[in-house]
Amino acid sequence: MITPMSASSSELRVGSVPYLVGRPLDHGLGREPGITLEHDVPARLIERLRGGEIDVALVSSIELFRRPGYRYIDGIGVAGNGYVGSVQVFLRKPIQEAASIAMDPASRAAAALTRSLLYEREGGAPEFIEVPLGADPREAKGADAWLRIGDAALRETLTIDAPAWNPSEEWRKRTGMPFVFAAWIVAEDVDIEPHLEAFRRARENGRSAIPALAREAAETWRLPEAQCLSYLAEECSYDPGPAMAPSLREFQRRAALADLCAKDLLPEPVHL
Template identity: 50%
Template sequence: MVARTLRVGSVPYLVGRPLDAALDDPHDARTGSDATESVSPGAIDLVRAVPSRLVEGLRDGSLDVALVSSIELFRRPGYRYLAGPVVAGRGPVSSVRLYLRRPVAEVRSIALDPASRTSAALVQCLDRELGIEGARFVEPDGGADPRGAGTDAWLRIGDAALRESLAEPDLEHIDPSERWLSATALPFVFALWIVRPGVEIEPFVPLFERARSLGLAAVPTFVERHARASGLPRAALERYLGTECVYDVGGDLAPALTTFRDRAGARGLCDATLCPSAVDRPTA
């Protein structure tokens, strides 16, 4: 029995709920004793914050593990990652978009979402495929709204992007996840559980796997709650969580991560020599 508490971070967006909701109370009867027998009650302390803050938490040691931007794996040595639950896209993902104020051929300046790390790197390393080669990237200070930066285009992630895409369907946009699939024939892994160096994650791994199974089964509940709170259409939210967001990419995980690392590394956006190790899923 592991007595210590694991400090866990996750994103504040709808996209994270299928992976993190059941971690809030792992000893809830619904989580089942098989996954929880190796950890004590209260073993998980879950906080939610935007990805750029979660990255800081991993770096300063205030978090042990976080569902966070995949690019961080290749920005500091010593991380490990759970080879299981991920937030990925295999085609369009309505919550990660590059919105355009002018025709793409005329885009010279792009404001990045200050909450993002991975999608920000993705649009920079896919600039040729997106048709924005030579554009200048800026990150608004202090978490400011990238739409307010006055640039030719802005990148947005999370629930605010989802709202823009579903409530303002006439906004011109490019879908980076879709372009990644065309360019590489691989899914794009936005986020995964990254483990800080020195953390013994093994006893907790079944909890993360179990949380995903329970979370996927609860997608209709998350859709219902989000539709009620946001006023966004249920059918679109169902498509978003149920089809666009992919929570398991199987054997594509390693090649998807390595391809992103190499492309981003070639642009100086991460260290392409880093090879973080996977923590394998438990065998049944």
């Protein structure tokens, strides 16, 4: 794979999600010397990380357990404390009765979480319908429910009182832990250490920017500012800290049981 000429070999090529939930962690990162920052949906970021087109990505935690050689920045990531308005399984039938669920094609972590939580459902797991990238899972033929992530899910949640099942809330009930949706995943042989300070600064700047981010989102989407703020500041957390590694391990254990990842990969944490 030929890398773009604009990225010199010493530049760290960083990817992040295009959703509001990524902003508190990547704030100003693209203006740091030696770093280029691009946004793309999680499924595409993973392809680009695997293909060597990017070096680091704020992306689906499950990827850590699907390929050897990754590391991750410890202590920071996109985590759900419980209910999270931007990761929803919207329902046409109650979750216990849904025979088929269409998956958001952009998602990898929420998709694996949903599958692993329903793996041992009483009466058997539902069928999971994969739809192509760019397609709307809501339109999948015959689906009793559909998973949606990101801004589209958040806006649907806050504007329509649609029945939904919340995977992150279910995870909290079952495990008592926050759920880590996304981590800064570092590709093999990438020298992240000289750039760690920039990632720490982005997190600090992002923390201070949360009220402004909530205000902007509320204006753009014509939503109540208080709800956007409670989404960013309370439902989501960006500093899972020492809870991060045990939560990731528990996710790996449960996902491996459902055959969704390797049970024995041990990605190394990079201390910030």
